[in-house]
Amino acid sequence: MHAVCFVSDLKKMYRMVLVKKEHADFQRILWRDNPSEDIKEYRLLTVTFGTAPAPYLAVRTLLQLADDEGEEFPVAAKILKEDFYMDDVLSGFDSAAEAIEACKQMTEILKRGGFELQKWSSNSAEFMKSIKPEDRSTKVQLNLKIDGTIKALGILWNLANDQFKYDIDLPPILDTSITKRNILAQIQRLFDPLGWIAPCIVNAKILIQKLWLKRVDWDEEPDEALKEEWSKLRQDFENVKDINITRWIGCSNKETKRIELHGFSDASEKAYASVIYCRIINFDGTITTKLLAARTRVAPVKPVSLPRLELCGAVLLSKLLRHVAQAMRIPASQIFAWTDSSIVLSWLSGEPTRWKTFVANRVVEILDNVNHQQWHHVKSEQNPADVASRGALVSDLKTCKLWWDGPKWLSQQEIIFTKPSVSHTDLEQRNIHANLKINEEKIIKFEEFDNLNELLTVIVYSIRFLHSKTNPEGIDEPITTQELDIALKKCIKIEQEEFNDEIEDLKANKNVKRNSKLKTLNPYLDEDDVLRVGGRLRNSVLQEHSGISFRLTALISVACGKQA
Numbered sequence: 018m019h020a021v022c023f024v025s026d027l028k029k030m031y032r033m034v035l036v037k038k039e040h041a042d043f044q045r046i047l048w049r050d051n052p053s054e055d056i057k058e059y060r061l062l063t064v065t066f067g068t069a070p071a072p073y074l075a076v077r078t079l080l081q082l083a084d085d086e087g088e089e090f091p092v093a094a095k096i097l098k099e100d101f102y103m104d105d106v107l108s109g110f111d112s113a114a115e116a117i118e119a120c121k122q123m124t125e126i127l128k129r130g131g132f133e134l135q136k137w138s139s140n141s142a143e144f145m146k147s148i149k150p151e152d153r154s155t156k157v158q159l160n161l162k163i164d165g166t167i168k169a170l171g172i173l174w175n176l177a178n179d180q181f182k183y184d185i186d187l188p189p190i191l192d193t194s195i196t197k198r199n200i201l202a203q204i205q206r207l208f209d210p211l212g213w214i215a216p217c218i219v220n221a222k223i224l225i226q227k228l229w230l231k232r233v234d235w236d237e238e239p240d241e242a243l244k245e246e247w248s249k250l251r252q253d254f255e256n257v258k259d260i261n262i263t264r265w266i267g268c269s270n271k272e273t274k275r276i277e278l279h280g281f282s283d284a285s286e287k288a289y290a291s292v293i294y295c296r297i298i299n300f301d302g303t304i305t306t307k308l309l310a311a312r313t314r315v316a317p318v319k320p321v322s323l324p325r326l327e328l329c330g331a332v333l334l335s336k337l338l339r340h341v342a343q344a345m346r347i348p349a350s351q352i353f354a355w356t357d358s359s360i361v362l363s364w365l366s367g368e369p370t371r372w373k374t375f376v377a378n379r380v381v382e383i384l385d386n387v388n389h390q391q392w393h394h395v396k397s398e399q400n401p402a403d404v405a406s407r408g409a410l411v412s413d414l415k416t417c418k419l420w421w422d423g424p425k426w427l428s429q430q431e432i433i434f435t436k437p438s439v440s441h442t443d444l445e446q447r448n449i450h451a452n453l454k455i456n457e458e459k460i461i462k463f464e465e466f467d468n469l470n471e472l473l474t475v476i477v478y479s480i481r482f483l484h485s486k487t488n489p490e491g492i493d494e495p496i497t498t499q500e501l502d503i504a505l506k507k508c509i510k511i512e513q514e515e516f517n518d519e520i521e522d523l524k525a526n527k528n529v530k531r532n533s534k535l536k537t538l539n540p541y542l543d544e545d546d547v548l549r550v551g552g553r554l555r556n557s558v559l560q561e562h563s564g565i566s567f568r569l570t571a572l573i574s575v576a577c578g579k580q581a
Contacts, residue, residue, distance in 0.1 A: 018268055018345065019109025021116045022179075024169050030104035031071055032065040033131045034078045044068070048282040072103065082130040085186055093122035106134070107169060111269050113143040120147065138167045140179045140264070148155075154403040171208055171273060180261040183214070185254060197228050197246045198235045203251065212292070212311030213262055216409035217418065219288050219313040221460040223408065226315050256411040266295050266307040274300045277351045278309070278342060279427060281395065282334035283402035284326035288315050291334035291406035293341055296422040306427045308420070311407050314339050325375060327358035330402065331365070332379050336388035354387050357403075359437035361445055376445040393434045399424040413520040463508070476504035506545060513548045520548055 027033070036044065044061035064074045079097050087094030096119065100108035106123070108115045116139070127134060136154040139145050140164045145153060157165040157176060157185050164177045173182050185206055194204065205222045212218070224246060233239045239247075268276055277296040283289065292311040312333050316326055334354055342352055366389055369377045397403060404420045414420060426432060461479065466472040479499045481492045514519070521528045523542045528536055539551030 018266060019070070019139045020111050020265055020269060021139065021144060022107070022109035022264065023116055023120065023137060023141075023144060024107050024167070024174075025137045026103065026106070027104040027127070028133045028135045030040050030075050030132070031066050031459050033343065034064040034075055035062060035135075035216050036064060036074070047291075060291045076101070076103065078130065079132075082126065082132075086126045087500065090122040090126040092133055092576050093126040094120050096123060097126070104433060111140045111271065116141065116144050117147045120144070138165070138169075138174075138176065139163070171210065174264065177262070178261070179264050181213075181264055182261050183209075183257040185257055187251070187254060195238055195247060196236050197233045197239065200228065200247055201225065207254070208255075212313070212405075213310070214257060214260065214390060214411065214414060215290065215292070215311040215313045216405045216407075216414055217253070217257070217411045219315070219405060220408040220410075222313065222315045223287055224250065226318070230318065250410075253410045256415065260411070260415060263307070265310070266297065266298050267305050268295075269299075271300050272300050272301070275351065276345070276347060278338060278345070279306075279353045279423065280334045280338045280346050281355045281400050281402040281423075282330035283326070283356070283397075283406045284316075284323060284330040285403075285406040286316060286323065286326075287408065288313055288406050289326050289330035289333060290314075290402045291330060291337050292405060293334075293337060294401075294427060295345075296427055300404050303429075304428050304430065306423045310337060310341055311402075311405055311512055324358065324360045327356065327361050328364065328376060328379050328383075329359075330406070331356055331383055331392075334402075335383045339386040349388065349391070352387065352391055353434075354392045355400070356392065356415055357395050357400045358395040359394065359444050361443040362392055362394060362436055364445070366394055369470075371446055373445045392436075394436050395424070399426070411579065463511075469508075473501050473504040476507060477501065480504070489562060490563065506547060509547055520546070523548075 027496060041060040041062050044065055047056050047062065048059055048060050049056050079101060083094040083097035087097075096106065096108050096210055100106055108119070110119060117469060119136075120344050124134060135147070136151055136155050137148045137152055139155045140163060142534065145157065145163060150170050154165070154167055156167050157163065166173060166182075168174070173184050174180075175182055185208075187203055187206060204225065207214075207218055207221065209215065209218055224243070227243060227246075229244065231239060232242075239245065275298040277298070278293055279296055280291060282291045282292045290311065293309045295302065295307045295309050297307070313527070314329070314333060319450040321329075325522065334356075338352055338354060341347075364372060364376055364380050367380075369380045371377075371385070372380060378508075399419075401419050404414075404417060409417065409420075422428070461472070461475060466475070478492070479495050480500070480503075481488075481500060485492055516535065519533055519535055519540060522529050522539065524546070529540060535548075535550065541549055541551060543549055
């Protein structure tokens with residue numbers, strides 16, 4: 018996100034943090050230089066590597082330092098709180114002058130806490146000139162321009178062209194036997210934390226799944242088909258060195274008008290995937306798009322329908338969108354999610370309780386992360402997540418513009434947001450056949466309504482219509498909470514009809530039968546003969562007839578009766 022970026026790390030971070038004197042007793046060690054000497058007892062007075070609380074204590078000290086000295090060094094305090102990963106700092110600014118000032122503040126505020134920054138690196142020669150030579154990283158060359166390659170949190174960063182690159186150190190193919198152990202060992206060297214080559218990595222994940230399904234032992238060679246598949250993937254991974262990702266996405270506080278996140282999800286029979294692009298709109302009207310992050314998951318071994326896999330892809334995207342949005346501080350109004358599955362969009366627009374458990378749980382999780390109004394439809398051929406869900410070779414991915422830049426319309430001034438014309442589906446709908454008989458001709462079927470409020474409103478107006486002869490003016494009056502509660506009671510009683518045996522036993526002041534589903538819930542009837550359950554809720558301050566209480570009863574009764 019920064020035009021000028023810098024990285025550094027704290028020198029001996031743990032050893033710079035003292036522990037309380039009484040806590041040092043828990044860090045006692047026995048030591049002697051050789052067996053002929055007497056054993057001496059020591060207490061370690063600083064945070065010690067390897068102890069469970071060490072990471073927390075060190076990071077918490079940095080945060081406290083930011084609170085204590087932040088008023089005098091506001092820029093440095095913000096970096097301490099937001100841009101540190103353990104002892105590594107990764108931050109930046111729009112200009113070298115701002116970065117140099119931040120460096121000075123960082124050095125001073127950390128000095129007050131007894132910390133020292135070392136191994137500075139940056140893509141700016143001007144910034145590096147302001148750093149003392151002894152504090153610079155030895156891997157950085159500073160002549161007429163910056164040069165060198167360093168690792169930033171495991172990612173290789175070429176300072177000269179300001180790009181990320183891959184450097185996979187794989188053994189020669191002829192020097193290793195093809196066994197499950199060797200295959201997994203080499204796949205683990207493919208470090209891709211942000212998923213830039215996710216379409217290639219997913220092929221390796223699928224191969225691992227096949228090895229397990231074939232029950233291949235660790236040092237056993239797989240069959241010829243799997244060996245051939247691995248040899249093809251292994252040879253293709255050599256091309257990953259040719260992939261370079263521009264580090265800076267091109268945003269600036271002065272030039273950027275708006276930043277949007279556009280996420281795409283898709284699924285195939287092999288895997289499901291999600292990918293996010295950053296759409297940057299500048300004040301001069303130029304628009305650029307950059308690949309930010311991607312995630313893939315292999316489809317379960319147990320067969321799952323494609324719509325369910327598409328829904329799993331949507332879950333994956335919602336989590337990734339929330340994570341990226343929090344990191345980049347992007348508001349919800351500038352986040353957009355796309356899928357080519359009209360069924361998934363229908364599930365997201367409906368009431369979660371309408372669907373079967375598998376779908377309902379995932380719909381709730383998605384909507385907790387991304388609102389259903391932020392979801393839109395994209396054509397399959399324009400969905401970049403399709404590339405990741407089906408897998409691709411590195412040699413093909415290098416030139417895939419759909420993957421690196423997203424669909425073409427993402428760079429246009431106007432984006433047309435579409436949703437399928439058919440927004441309702443019966444797929445995965447719970448089998449609910451409850452209905453309310455108003456009179457001899459009118460029957461209200463519960464399953465015809467999208468949500469509870471709509472159902473209760475119709476019941477209220479139906480009851481008013483039946484009493485319209487005695488109160489004709491009451492039909493158009495505003496609905497009262499008392500009427501809604503009456504309607505809700507009717508719905509609950511209908512849902513509880515399958516517990517008629519339990520209700521009859523309770524009315525006769527008998528205990529419910531031992532084989533009843535409600536036996537362990539300590540059921541009872543209230544004054545309206547509505548079946549409720551006992552437990553700690555009875556000791557709460559909730560009123561027996563409150564709307565909350567009735568809704569809890571409804572949820573409990575549905576959970577017991579429908580096992581939803």
